Amino acid sequence: WGRATWQPPGPLLPPCRPFSNNKILVELDESSGVATMKFKSPPVNSLSLDFLTEFCISLEKLENNRACRGVIFTSAVPRIFSSGLDITEMYGKSKEHYAEFWRAVQEMWLRLYGSNMVTVAAVNGSSPAGGCLIALSCDYRIMVENPKFSIGLNEAQLGIVAPFWFKDTFVNVVGHRVAECSLQLGSLHPAPEALRFGLVDELVAEEKLQEKAAAIMAQWLALPDHARQLTKSMMRKAVLDRLVSHREEDIENFISFISKESIQKSLCMYMEMLKKKK
Amino acid sequence: WGRATWQPPGPLLPPCRPFSNNKILVELDESSGVATMKFKSPPVNSLSLDFLTEFCISLEKLENNRACRGVIFTSAVPRIFSSGLDITEMYGKSKEHYAEFWRAVQEMWLRLYGSNMVTVAAVNGSSPAGGCLIALSCDYRIMVENPKFSIGLNEAQLGIVAPFWFKDTFVNVVGHRVAECSLQLGSLHPAPEALRFGLVDELVAEEKLQEKAAAIMAQWLALPDHARQLTKSMMRKAVLDRLVSHREEDIENFISFISKESIQKSLCMYMEMLKKKK
Amino acid sequence: WGRATWQPPGPLLPPCRPFSNNKILVELDESSGVATMKFKSPPVNSLSLDFLTEFCISLEKLENNRACRGVIFTSAVPRIFSSGLDITEMYGKSKEHYAEFWRAVQEMWLRLYGSNMVTVAAVNGSSPAGGCLIALSCDYRIMVENPKFSIGLNEAQLGIVAPFWFKDTFVNVVGHRVAECSLQLGSLHPAPEALRFGLVDELVAEEKLQEKAAAIMAQWLALPDHARQLTKSMMRKAVLDRLVSHREEDIENFISFISKESIQKSLCMYMEMLKKKK
Numbered sequence: 001w002g003r004a005t006w007q008p009p010g011p012l013l014p015p016c017r018p019f020s021n022n023k024i025l026v027e028l029d030e031s032s033g034v035a036t037m038k039f040k041s042p043p044v045n046s047l048s049l050d051f052l053t054e055f056c057i058s059l060e061k062l063e064n065n066r067a068c069r070g071v072i073f074t075s076a077v078p079r080i081f082s083s084g085l086d087i088t089e090m091y092g093k094s095k096e097h098y099a100e101f102w103r104a105v106q107e108m109w110l111r112l113y114g115s116n117m118v119t120v121a122a123v124n125g126s127s128p129a130g131g132c133l134i135a136l137s138c139d140y141r142i143m144v145e146n147p148k149f150s151i152g153l154n155e156a157q158l159g160i161v162a163p164f165w166f167k168d169t170f171v172n173v174v175g176h177r178v179a180e181c182s183l184q185l186g187s188l189h190p191a192p193e194a195l196r197f198g199l200v201d202e203l204v205a206e207e208k209l210q211e212k213a214a215a216i217m218a219q220w221l222a223l224p225d226h227a228r229q230l231t232k233s234m235m236r237k238a239v240l241d242r243l244v245s246h247r248e249e250d251i252e253n254f255i256s257f258i259s260k261e262s263i264q265k266s267l268c269m270y271m272e273m274l275k276k277k278k
Numbered sequence: 279w280g281r282a283t284w285q286p287p288g289p290l291l292p293p294c295r296p297f298s299n300n301k302i303l304v305e306l307d308e309s310s311g312v313a314t315m316k317f318k319s320p321p322v323n324s325l326s327l328d329f330l331t332e333f334c335i336s337l338e339k340l341e342n343n344r345a346c347r348g349v350i351f352t353s354a355v356p357r358i359f360s361s362g363l364d365i366t367e368m369y370g371k372s373k374e375h376y377a378e379f380w381r382a383v384q385e386m387w388l389r390l391y392g393s394n395m396v397t398v399a400a401v402n403g404s405s406p407a408g409g410c411l412i413a414l415s416c417d418y419r420i421m422v423e424n425p426k427f428s429i430g431l432n433e434a435q436l437g438i439v440a441p442f443w444f445k446d447t448f449v450n451v452v453g454h455r456v457a458e459c460s461l462q463l464g465s466l467h468p469a470p471e472a473l474r475f476g477l478v479d480e481l482v483a484e485e486k487l488q489e490k491a492a493a494i495m496a497q498w499l500a501l502p503d504h505a506r507q508l509t510k511s512m513m514r515k516a517v518l519d520r521l522v523s524h525r526e527e528d529i530e531n532f533i534s535f536i537s538k539e540s541i542q543k544s545l546c547m548y549m550e551m552l553k554k555k556k
Numbered sequence: 557w558g559r560a561t562w563q564p565p566g567p568l569l570p571p572c573r574p575f576s577n578n579k580i581l582v583e584l585d586e587s588s589g590v591a592t593m594k595f596k597s598p599p600v601n602s603l604s605l606d607f608l609t610e611f612c613i614s615l616e617k618l619e620n621n622r623a624c625r626g627v628i629f630t631s632a633v634p635r636i637f638s639s640g641l642d643i644t645e646m647y648g649k650s651k652e653h654y655a656e657f658w659r660a661v662q663e664m665w666l667r668l669y670g671s672n673m674v675t676v677a678a679v680n681g682s683s684p685a686g687g688c689l690i691a692l693s694c695d696y697r698i699m700v701e702n703p704k705f706s707i708g709l710n711e712a713q714l715g716i717v718a719p720f721w722f723k724d725t726f727v728n729v730v731g732h733r734v735a736e737c738s739l740q741l742g743s744l745h746p747a748p749e750a751l752r753f754g755l756v757d758e759l760v761a762e763e764k765l766q767e768k769a770a771a772i773m774a775q776w777l778a779l780p781d782h783a784r785q786l787t788k789s790m791m792r793k794a795v796l797d798r799l800v801s802h803r804e805e806d807i808e809n810f811i812s813f814i815s816k817e818s819i820q821k822s823l824c825m826y827m828e829m830l831k832k833k834k
Binding site for chain 2: 711713714715716718720735736737739740742818822
Binding site: 139140171172173174175198201219220223224226227228230231232234235236 | 433434435436437438439440442445453454455457458459461462463464540544
């Protein structure tokens, strides 16, 4: 009752290295207060270090812009929302690189799951692993009703394990039982199944997606911001705080896990398989 | 396995100030062991300090009466179960008054959610905010199948925030995802939707409500009291203890939040709107 | 991300006393890596100290056998999966006996719920109380679609209370609300209702049960073991640790509860009722 909203731990430092600034198209409609962040990093909007840095900076700018009250996330690439973490960032790199990459993944989630703005995912394509995490971290998820599009935390299929805060976010959306089963099997749920399991909130025809997202956003923006923000913070604080207080440990875990020879071999085989698919 | 049942923290002190004793009609059928607490505080059974005091004293009397094993809560006012906390108790009063009022709200919930008796809500009208909390705190909820009657924790609509223990109670009933969405939107769910979301357990025609409530009560009373009480305590203890150990802090939070000029203005506007509606 | 899998607390000591070794038929198909543990302790596969000891030893052997990756649990006794804890172990015995028995119940659950193997319950008969716990502790539950077969934690019906870790396991499967209601009423859910509440994952005709269990097992074994095991451990660790850190206290609670005259009387009456039923 009236506590402060959740605050991400300190301001985002300006990135030390140069980064591309064209992987995400950001448009703000000042009349409605609604921004759109459109992922346009072909072929599959994978979450590279560059993409994540741009994501965080764009989101922080909107967060600090009083004219912006809500953000819709969608893809400019046909048939894919986001393919998740960029495997090339996790293969054959230095420990320093792994640390920097993982910190960027954490930062993306902390800012998105803890955002004071209304966040709506307009999922217009498949959305595995980290792509699914982006959708799960929003306030509302609309997906195109194409059964060829699927969504899920499929890390186990690659021989890796979703970190605890992916899991916590997933459990908060679908409950413990569905999460346990889906995470162990690394399931990618076709859109109709994703709806049945509560992984997304509704399905619409592709041509109605943006219109629907705007309507949902308007419904959420009809509420007074302050009460809604405090409520969101109350619901998500425990899970956000858990990562904040184990952040360095989580980075260490990631580095030691991803550096294992067996895991590097798994990722290599997976990348070979992806290449052959093309 | 065999722990003691949950105990409210100390006996309820006799109220220092006089209070009306006619806002709730209490009838005990000694043959069945079932009492009915019927709210009759027109126009909308709002939870004033008087109402809450009478509620706690009536419930305590039944709790200590060995002839009473279960309580059915219902309304004697047409079309409304309870409109929730009385806004006039939260507007333009002293800090001492806010503290006394909030302590009474806490006490009501601690006694009801932690009751050793079987508690059934027979929801025969709309039930926003604190009215919804009463229903959520019972063991079972039956609602009249009239889509004009709605139920929900709509605090966010008023620009205020449900306290953490309202939220905990809600999450225990509908799960994290439904609670997160419903609380942020301040949703009032029409009866059929309330059933779909698990906010109530079943719907019946208005003329069958009391009969159904009695049948459900009989089903619950068929179990040995002691085992049922220990089980209930096991399920609810964590959430009850959380308020008990943060009670004074919660009162301070309420006072500082409700004393804010912006919140007082919101409540004033809301009351004006209610007056115009009439 | 890459933590170690959950480990049961120390190796299982060889039982000090002799025990029968024919209550469970264990078959391992080395080609598929799938074992079957078939309960054959007529009349009702009750969980006696002998049965539990044999269960733990058999499970530990399979766990340590690298040729075994999954176990299917089913019954060789018609119409009953397992009737749960053997009441004769809890009636008119010494405190030492109660302690030994309860430790065996804990051990069974710690090993099964924390197993690194894929565990599938093929529930081909009724499964009350401890029998239900075995099913709940598996990764997946298939039940014969016979509405005469029921499943649930019905302890409250006997005047006793399911321990907190039965409850935790149940909540992880069906959620807080269903668990609260079902545990207080001591409900035994007929198969179709069990499916509706998520207590089991699917129903099949009795003649298709083993085939279905094998198909589900194959699906789970298609995943790399290590990632699946780490994921399972992440999902279940909190609940397993809770018993591990309160194990002695839980035994003390059981002994003092079960030794109560009123509880002994309840159990006696229940056994008389069972005898008359025959």
